Amino acid sequence: MNSSVIPTPTTMQQSVSPTPPEFGDELGPTVLSVDTGEVSRPRVRFDSQSAFFVTLWGRFASVWSKKFTLGLLGGQLVSLCVTCTDVTTTELFNRGWRLPTTQTLFLYFSLFIVYTPYTIYKYFILAACDVEGNFLVVKAYQYTDLLSCMLLNSWAIPTCLFFSWLFMRVRYAWTQLAGVLICVGGLGMLVASDQLTDKDWRASNKVKGDLFMLAGATLYGFTNAAEEFLVRQSPLYEVVGQLGMWGTLISGVQAASLEHKGMRDATWNGQIAGFLLAYTTAMFGFYTAAPMIYRLTSSVFYNLNLLSANFFGLLFEGYRPFWLYFVAFPVIVVGLICYFWSATPESQGTVDPRLPSYIHPRNDKQASRGDQA
Secondary structure, rough: OOOOOOHHHHHHHHOOOOOOOOOOHHOOOEEEOOOHHHEOOOOOOOOOOHHHHHHHHHHHHHHHHHHHHHHHHHHHHHHHHHHHHHHHHHHHHHOOOOOHHHHHHHHHHHHHHHHHOOOOOOHHHHHHHHHHHHHHHHHHHHHOOHHHHHHHHOHHHHHHHHHHHHHHHOOHHHHHHHHHHOOOOOOOOHHHHHHHHOOOOOOOOOOHHHHHHHHHHHHHHHHHHHHHHHHHOOOOOHHHHHHHHHHHHHHHHHHHOOOOOHHOOOOHHHHHHHHHHHHHHHHHHHHHHHHHHHHHHHHHHHHEEEEHHHHHOOHHHHOOOOHHHHHHHHHHHHHHHHOOOOOOOHOOOOOOOOOOOOOOOHHHHHHHHHOOO
């Protein structure tokens, strides 16, 4: 009688080898779990000094997947766009332009014109929260000081964490929470630098401005998580196009209601038009790249990237940089790496966009034409 064991489905499943290593066996490959289908990080070994450094490098290398790298570069791109919008908003404010809803109206109209021809569904709530979030944050800068604006704006991060868990049931690893704390620590260094170099301004109504900023940051966190949830299930052009369409309508009505007098009194010249064009272009790139980053990584990772916007402000504002600036930026990058040190971008949610019913693949069109012929 043959003593070999007949393989059962269970033993066959256990014997399936993991997917080919992404960074080489000697560095500790990224392994695909057969049971869950999730990608896990290679373990760091502590049995010897050489094994520790080799496996530590393997863990570090496994973090730099294609999605993480593109998400990191894209995140820094939108951070640069945010810096551009901050600079243009300041320049508009200094030149007597104080129409926050009218300012963002150009953004939503450009999104509407480019993306809406491909869309049919309504995103009224998403657009309304986004419009009012932008309105409240811009208004907050007129009442409170820079320190409050920077600190309270970071409230969008825990808000986004909560709504991401609520909408997509994301399970956060402890390294992700540690990454958030490290990034916020980098923000603290930027805030300290601004305080030490006297970049702040006097608050005209601190309580009112702080409440505006807190409400705006809450709406930001909600819209980021909600948009991630939508773009993981729908085409990008549909989500962004509908956001632009409804944002245009809501901004237009609000601007006509609240800022019609300011429109008549505001300065209108070629310089203002140039700053508005720069602002709209930067925000258009920002709103186009953001949903791609949501798919590649997550909306929380996207928010953490935005903490580096103050560092990029040095390129535009002409301030003499304080030494803490050059420490804060690497700290934020370390926090971003730590965020995906154990968890992976793939574990943050499933990307399964469904084509609308009015979109027909090319092969289906050719087949239907053949049937008609």
